[in-house]
Amino acid sequence: MVAMETSVDIVNDSRTYSLVFKSSGGQDQDQDQMGRSSKDKRDMYYRLAKEEGWRARSAFKLLQLDEEFQLFHGVHRAVDLCAAPGSWSQVLSRKLMGPDVTILAVDLQAMAPLPGVIQIQGDITKVSTAEQIVGHFAGRPADLVVCDGAPDVTGLHDIDEYIQAQLLLAALNITTHVLNKGGTFVAKIFRGKDVTLLYSQLRLFFPDIACAKPRSSRNSSIEAFVVCRGYNPPEGYVPDMANPLLDHSYDLEQNQLEGPARLIAPFLACGDLSAFDADRTYPLQLTPGAGYHYVSPLQPPICPPYQEACARRRTQRLARPPGGPTATTSSFPLATPDPRGRAGRGPAGAGSKSIVGGAASLDT
Numbered sequence: 001m002v003a004m005e006t007s008v009d010i011v012n013d014s015r016t017y018s019l020v021f022k023s024s025g026g027q028d029q030d031q032d033q034m035g036r037s038s039k040d041k042r043d044m045y046y047r048l049a050k051e052e053g054w055r056a057r058s059a060f061k062l063l064q065l066d067e068e069f070q071l072f073h074g075v076h077r078a079v080d081l082c083a084a085p086g087s088w089s090q091v092l093s094r095k096l097m098g099p100d101v102t103i104l105a106v107d108l109q110a111m112a113p114l115p116g117v118i119q120i121q122g123d124i125t126k127v128s129t130a131e132q133i134v135g136h137f138a139g140r141p142a143d144l145v146v147c148d149g150a151p152d153v154t155g156l157h158d159i160d161e162y163i164q165a166q167l168l169l170a171a172l173n174i175t176t177h178v179l180n181k182g183g184t185f186v187a188k189i190f191r192g193k194d195v196t197l198l199y200s201q202l203r204l205f206f207p208d209i210a211c212a213k214p215r216s217s218r219n220s221s222i223e224a225f226v227v228c229r230g231y232n233p234p235e236g237y238v239p240d241m242a243n244p245l246l247d248h249s250y251d252l253e254q255n256q257l258e259g260p261a262r263l264i265a266p267f268l269a270c271g272d273l274s275a276f277d278a279d280r281t282y283p284l285q286l287t288p289g290a291g292y293h294y295v296s297p298l299q300p301p302i303c304p305p306y307q308e309a310c311a312r313r314r315t316q317r318l319a320r321p322p323g324g325p326t327a328t329t330s331s332f333p334l335a336t337p338d339p340r341g342r343a344g345r346g347p348a349g350a351g352s353k354s355i356v357g358g359a360a361s362l363d364t
């Protein structure tokens, strides 16, 4: 195996940085010269998926969930949320039997057509997509909703878990519009620290909830699947598209709260009407015959974000604006409070706004 190393020099701010790219020659060689077999060797489900004609190894997760929970028993109408590239839809179309089978697949990404599967391309957290889905099941509810949705993980666990939970709740909200009483909802869930809150939310709609980890889901992954059976919404529950989780439009949604949920806080104007107007500018109040006496701020900011800009300005190292003059004190009239305690003197009224402009054009 030959490890590859490539380096690129980048010159920035008169300094040279070397970026070194390393690649494992072994894997590339495996893939390029040995028929792209390395992933086949490492991942049994990946290999099996290709051998059995599934679009993704995820197919085995749904198949194994079905082995445990008999998910497809008596199911004729199903929704596959977050379906691309489509292996769960393939499983549904192979497993659901009968003349009136309906399978609706939805994903942000385009998906190659699958015989017998209706497709919608859209974001399940958007009301417009949710409405299209609901439209397909008007008057004839679904028996099963599955959701294998996963956001692009950031690696920041709290954020990833939060976004995954939002996706699950968006799927649940759609489910409350389309699922038959007694129906089943299956969704990918991240077993993070707040997972019990999700279970409680799901429990409001389903009496029977289990968390399952199929063999084909890697143990190293936080993912599992909630299997929620016996859909039974609370007495009097009316599914509502204006769920704040779906589409944040303050005026249309939150602002229409009624009864005890709606709070209007009193709005009070304070201060004498003859006091200075904060939105106006006023001429300097100069004593006749004397110059303007500048008074330093009592406490300049400690470690402000523009501190580096001030330091660079002192050593003439501010960036040169494209095509413009060197950024010196004269071209960047920053009225900067000096981090050492002396306030800089910009033109009257320049204040901190010009600092932001100057700092933004810094070469980093």
Ligand SMILES: C[S@@+](CC[C@H](N)C(=O)[O-])C[C@H]1O[C@@H](n2cnc3c(N)ncnc32)[C@H](O)[C@@H]1O
Residues within 6 Å of the ligand: 055, 056, 058, 059, 081, 082, 083, 084, 085, 086, 087, 088, 089, 106, 107, 108, 109, 122, 123, 124, 125, 148, 149, 150, 151, 152, 167
């Ligand atoms: C793990 S893949 C699904 C694999 C699929 N079950 C299969 O077997 O082929 C996760 C999918 O979630 C989709 N997704 C993520 N966020 C979404 C959203 N807000 N709306 C719709 N789809 C979403 C992604 O586009 C991606 O295709």
